[in-house]
Amino acid sequence: MKIDKLDYYGRGILKFNNKVIFVENALKDEDIEIKIIKENKKYNEAVVTKYNNKSDIRVTPKCRYYDICGGCNISHIKDLSQEEFKENKIKELFRNFYVDEYKKIEYNTFYNYRYKIVLHIKKDKIGLYKKSSNDLIEIDKCLLVHNKINDVIKVLKEVVKRETNLNKATIKLGNITNEVMLILEGRINDYSELLKVVDVLIINDKKITKKDYIISKIGNMKYKISKNSFFQVNPYITEKIYNDIGKTIKKLNSKNVLDLYCGTGTIGIYISLLVDKVIGIEVVSDAVDDAKYNRKINNIDNISFILGKVEAKINDTYKDIDTVIVDPPRNGLHKNVIEVINKLKVKNIIYISCNPITLVRDIELLKDNYNINYIKPYDMFPNTYHVECVCLLKRKN
Ligand SMILES: C[S@@+](CC[C@H](N)C(=O)[O-])C[C@H]1O[C@@H](n2cnc3c(N)ncnc32)[C@H](O)[C@@H]1O
Incomplete structure (x- = not known):
């Protein structure tokens, strides 16, 4: 068998008798022998029993638990080819959208990056x-x-x-x-x-x-992290993302910003000196307490925080908002949130996503009113198929 391409999870894909087969640990163009391990109605899953020819981008994983551990999934791919895989994944997911600019992926160290x-x-x-x-x-x-x-x-x-x-x-x-x-x-x-x-x-x-x-x-800012509050796991990439968001905010000349899913107030605080006002919304009360503490230790006075679910707290009273930053969990934005943003007619949306599949789903519901100005991927989680993205959406007209 020969692998045609990789799926979004880094598995090899091939077609046999009109049925798709997903093959673990198999790369594009590799000539392999396989064993089906699971048969489903529409597709089968297989493992490689023999490699007749291996890809140039294949490397021996450094970790001795790699074959059995569920933590990593693409360590058998060369570093820079991992980046290419992630860039292609984003382009493939956005193939039905017009995107003004695909920015190059940002990456840093491939090991010892998780905190x-x-x-x-x-x-x-x-x-x-x-x-x-x-x-x-x-x-x-x-x-x-x-x-x-x-x-x-x-x-x-x-x-x-x-x-x-x-x-x-x-x-x-x-x-x-x-x-x-x-x-x-x-x-x-x-x-x-x-x-x-x-x-x-x-x-x-x-x-x-x-x-x-x-x-x-991160940068010049200090952040308190407590037991229940979220904090990005890779500080090298987090700093790059926050700096890029700052540059975008400056370029857009944003004044009044909503920071939705704000966690410990990280992004809002990071960009607070560039704007007039920030309002953060977050559901975890410990994170909001941390955010208030972070506001104090960084001497920031133009940011406020609201405790609650974004879908319940966001409403059309935020009329003076020009830019909304959203950084939701993997399941993306709640439909109410998209509805209110569409109604508010905010000029810019900066969408930070850890799951491009839900990012695409959400943009589908925003695309009548917004153009995709740029998408920039970041390798927050090297050696895994995950990819973080920042996407700038600009209101049409
Ligand atoms: C990916 S994290 C981003 C946090 C923050 N922006 C950062 O960069 O550190 C997502 C955050 O959304 C919060 N969250 C999840 N569901 C929510 C909801 N329905 N309403 C408000 N916040 C929510 C989580 O508690 C978490 O802090």
Whole structure:
């Protein structure tokens, strides 16, 4: 069999007897022998049993858990070809739209870029889940996370050998400050070893250390991150995105900005000095508390935050808004939000998306009123098929 192209998830695609077959770990033009592992009505899934010829863009993955771990999916592709795959994925998804400009993808380091990891614990083992399952694979370290996080994993591995009632561990690291937060779920008798390697320890919502938050720095801004608040996992790319949003805001001469799905107020605060007024809306109350704290420690006074669901809080009273920034979770924008934005006739929408499939779906509902000025992809998650995008939409007429 020969692979025709890759799908959005990095799997090889080929057609046989008019049926599509998705093949794990197979690249374009590779000549392979396959075994069907799952038959569905419209498509089959297969694995490679033999490579007769391998692609030039294939590399040996650096991680020894790669074949079984569900964390990464395109580590068998050369770095720059991963970027090409992501750029093509965006162009393919937007093939039915007119886009004024496709900007080049922005990327940085391919390993040690993550400042957060969620680990599962089963009895005396800690690790990540296997591909498409809840089976645990024990790991010593993860090549995607910062080494300071791997140092904590090393200690945790020893701790779980004697503490067998833990279920989950989340580790967050502050950019520049290097502060470490560890959140444990389950029961533990002795955590003294852990206190030597973390700054903040929270066990089942209870803070053990005096402090219950860490600080991260992006550009000149400081941000408080607490247990439940979202923060981008890759600070190198986050800074590039925020700087680019700042440049766009300047170019647009934006004055009054809505920052929807604002988390800890990160983007709004970052661009606040460039505009007259920002209003942020966010549903997680801890994140809004953090946002208010962040406003204070950065000496910003032209930003306010509203707690609640964007779809419930956004309404047509925001008449003076010229620019809306939206940064929704993977499932994209709520239909009400799109409806209100369409009605408000705001001049510009800056859409930050971690899921281009829902981005396209949402733009479909905005396209009668907005042109796509540019799309810029960012490799926030190297070695995975995920791609972050910023898209500027400008009101027609
Ligand atoms: C991708 S994060 C972006 C956060 C922030 N803009 C940043 O860059 O750090 C999405 C945020 O939307 C929030 N969120 C999810 N659903 C929401 C909703 N229906 N209304 C308001 N906020 C929501 C999440 O809690 C999260 O903070």
